[in-house]
Amino acid sequence: MKYMSSAGDYRVEQPGRLIVRAARISHGLRWPFIGALSATVTATLVRLLGPLVVRGGIDEGITLGDKSAILAAAGIYVGLLVVQYFATALSQWSVSYVGERYLVQLRSRVFSRMLRLDMGFFSRSKSGVLVSRMTADIESLQEFASDGAVMALSNLLTVVGVAVAMGLVDLTMALAVFGIVTVLLVVSVIFQRQARKAYDRVREQIGRVLATLQEGITGVRVVQAFTQEGSQASTFGRINEQHFDANMAAARAISWYFPVVAFLRVVAVVSALAIGTSRVIDGTMTIGTLVAFLLYLDWFFQPIINLSNVYNLLQSALAALAKLFGLMDEKVEVDERPGAYDLAEPVRGEVGFTSVEFSYDSDVAVLHDIDIAVAQGERVAIVGETGSGKSTLAKLAMRFYDPSSGRVTIDGVDLKDLTHRSRLEAMALIPQDGFLFSGTLRENLAYAKPGASDDELWEVLSVMGIAQWVRSLPDQLDTEVRERGSRFSAGERQLVALARAFLADPSIIVLDEATSNLDPETEEKVETALATLLAGRTSIVIAHRLRSAERADRVILIDSGAIEADGTHDELIAGSRRYAELVEVWQRGLA
Amino acid sequence: MATIITIPYMVGIVIDRAVDPSNPSIVWTVLGGMVLAGSIQAVGISLRRYFGFKLSYRAEADVRNRIFAHIQRMAFSFHDVTSTGELMARASSDLSQLRLILAMLPITLANIVMFLVVSLVLVVIDPVLGLVASLMVPALLFASARFANRVVGYSFDLQQRLSELSHVVEETVSGIEVVKSYGQEAQQQGKLDHKAEIIYDSAMGMAKERAIHRPLFEIIPALGTVAVLAVGGIRVVDGAVTIGEFVAFTQYLAVMVLPLMITGWFFANLPRSAAAASRIDRLLETAPEIRDPRRPVDLKPGPGEIKMENVSFTYPDGTEVLNGVSLTIPGGTSVGIVGGTGAGKSTLAHLIPRFYDVSDGAILIDGVDVRDVRLDQLRSEVSVVFQETFLFSSTIADNIRVGDPMASDEQVRAAARLARAHDFICAMPEGYDTVVGERGATLSGGQRQRVSLARGVVRDPRVLVLDDATSSVDAVVEAEIQEALRQVMSGRTTVIVAHRTSTLAIVDNVAFIEGGELVAFGPHESLLRDVPRYGEVLAATEEGAGL
Structure with a gap:
């Protein structure tokens, strides 16, 4: 399938490839990374020296009864600890620095890549999935970057370092301990598998709990209207119980693993002591060496447990990377071709469709045999039933998609030959619901022209007839529109969207008419503003109402993806039975 | 718990036998005793964990059910002024906060008793050395409580900023037609990059706290070891303690580190959990405004006037x-x-x-x-x-x-x-x-x-x-x-x-x-x-x- 995502190219099973690619897209982090690595190695090495100092203190001081040697050893150890503190702090900080800096770069890159993708991509991807790429997936990387990376690096170095140190101190004892550690590793792998499965289930179940909870809250009025409080609560109780079961499965895993680890630690100490004491009795080992060995042993188990925890974080991080790379590898279907050029100024604003065919998926044609020529300054209404393909027509005009065959042109130039900038300057789309971004009114008005002066904005507002309304707002241009413009009514959002388009001053307007009924006063304002905006511009209006069709210079009726009729409103009423039917339905709706 | 206390002591006994092998056979008996103690300890930890979890998860599930049922019964006037997010928080984050504390409660209580007993044992073995070694307890408690406290502030911040970023993404995706039709990809990118930077600031604030505190969790026990080495070493030379007791001290320090950190964390989170609990309580205490009449009248069949x-x-x-x-x-x-x-x-x-x-x-x-x-x-x-x-x-x-x-x-x-x-x-x-x-x-x-x-x-x-x-x-x-x-x-x-x-x-x-x-x-x-x-x-x- 053409739209198949290429996410399958990267799999968690190929951590090497993922990591190499992840490293390749970083920028300017090589030296910080080397610095972080050095700090971590230093901290680990210094830490490993501690038990050796204790050994010296015991063998040179305590055993020989030399108090000054004891104090000297203690002094050296304190000195080492000071170094160790700073090296560890530096390692913690610098690994985080590299990780967090990397995330800033990654967020920016993934987002910019996503923005470049065409509308086709956005319409066929669930918006929730896209948002979760940028949030949940990157956040699981964040978890790894902020905590996991440091843990992984320092614990890995510690385990290796301690193993080497123990081997150097006494090979026989070390081998005995390694035997026990092998058991620990096997146990950890089994635990890891069990815990991972359990936690996956917990995650899934908590998702269901939260979704049901949210549904119960947002739908509470319906629930009460039909007195379903009890059945809702028992449905929730059931899902909640499954979450409890999942939690207990995880609890069971934890409840056997950690005690086993604790027991193995005791066994390790016992083996070390068994071998160690007989060697001390033989005189082949000093008591200091035995103590040093026991100290090392303490540092051996915790890092292995830590590593097995980090392993989970690493797995999620790799899975997230694989998904992110999948997104970044998504092909841009509508791209600016090399050698694209600008429209000749001044732009006239003629729009042409020549033998246009279009299908979202290769099998079903949404539009076919579309030939339309919209003259400069003409107002064309596109009408038709839901699903007739009229909105698709608007999207092709905006080049949200390219036609499967045929050409869409502005001033006779194929959209594919134009630079994005030139095309976008020539036209503006006004979608149905007057979309506003959270921020101030000023930011929303000047969206298409960031940096427009206040004078400019006020002029547009007064030309559009809404300056008085804006003046009546508490903070005027600085009024926060709140999330998706929720502060304003649907009509007010429309007004802002129209003013925004006016400021952009395009030659062509593509308007998807709003379907919501507005209160009369606002409706009148919208009408006036719309008239001002459309005056002297070419416009293509996806019309849902009789009045819009009546006001257009020309009406095109689309039916099942083809042009059914094309002419003035009066001509169509007279000449097209289907149009007459549609008009009748409209009128009935008004009666 | 008792076993946690006995094992380091037995290590001491074994070491003493190694230095003075007058009665070597006892070594094997003690080692056997250690393995036995280790297994009892393992079973103890296992049961404690399992029932601790079970108790807290059960409580969480029950309270969550109660919250849900309660929300379902609250009148329209309540829902008109209460946001979904607020109610969600009661039944999710507030409740988890409470559950964590509940799960840690039995463990923490056991740990506190252990610190007291260990300190007592140490002081009994040797008062001077015992006091020196016990100094580690308050130091480590303080460091880990302080760390948990600081980090929670940042992680609140971080969560907030992450949700702001996700808001920018959501808005861009749902408003993509507007973004694309005005060619304002760069503007959206600017907003996102800004959010990414402030997330970075928050994350690095947290990294700073980690860099300052985390090394302490190694350094403080190590300083304890140094103190035992210096003071204990001299006491051994003076004949006040045996070398085995000296080694037992170092082992005691080692087993206390993790419990101390957890206890510090527990106390740092206590106020937050109390706040969460009182929020949940307030919700459950609010009675629904619309209730059944005390003496209901039957609505007999009728035309529906x-x-x-x-x-x-x-x-x-x-x-x-x-x-x-x-x-x-x-x-x-x-x-x-x-x-x-x-x-x-x-x-x-x-x-x-x-x-x-x-x-x-x-x-x-x-x-x-x-x-x-x-x-x-x-x-x-x-x-x-x-x-x-x-x-x-x-x-x-x-x-x-x-x-x-x-x-x-x-x-x-x-x-x-x-x-x-x-x-x-x-x-x-x-x-x-x-x-x-x-x-x-x-x-x-x-x-x-x-x-x-x-x-x-x-x-x-x-x-x-x-x-x-x-x-x-x-x-x-x-x-x-x-x-x-x-x-x-x-x-x-x-x-x-x-x-x-x-x-x-x-x-x-x-x-x-x-x-x-x-x-x-x-x-x-x-x-x-x-x-x-x-x-x-x-x-x-x-x-x-x-x-």
């Missing part, structure tokens, strides 16, 4: 919505409520099934005050179809069955036919089993409306309260909805909050409300003829409807 006597309604914030409305809707007839925005149309309708209680006056159905009827009986006789159609993430059949869980398949289909929804439902790939709602198939506005109409009539209520949808759909679909309305209304008392003039063509009477008062009541035509103001308001509405 609705009588409003001098009804007034004022919102808790003091906004007066209705003022002395009196009207009688004869059983089996339909009435359209007309009035400008904010005239109190919906409020009036919502008083009938007691979503709110009247501030003054009374509403009677077939002669019985609605406040005297058990809520479940009242609401099973009065069905409401809301303006905002809400569908649950479930099948279409289940969504219709919300109106009557006992409805047979045939009854569900009949309701759907009545609401003119049967045909489009059958045209869907899985028919009545098609999953809809947030995670299911998307229905158009008109289809959703008809499904909720079917839900409203499936149990054949005496009274139907309908809130007309404001957003008009396709003209064709609108005509179909009109037809559906006509059908569901027949044979029952129907109250329609009319936002469209077209609806008025199908009702028997119109109640015209302005300024919270009933201005006129009667058939549409006669109101048009006799009440000039009615004509004006309608004209304005019609103007609006017909752009």
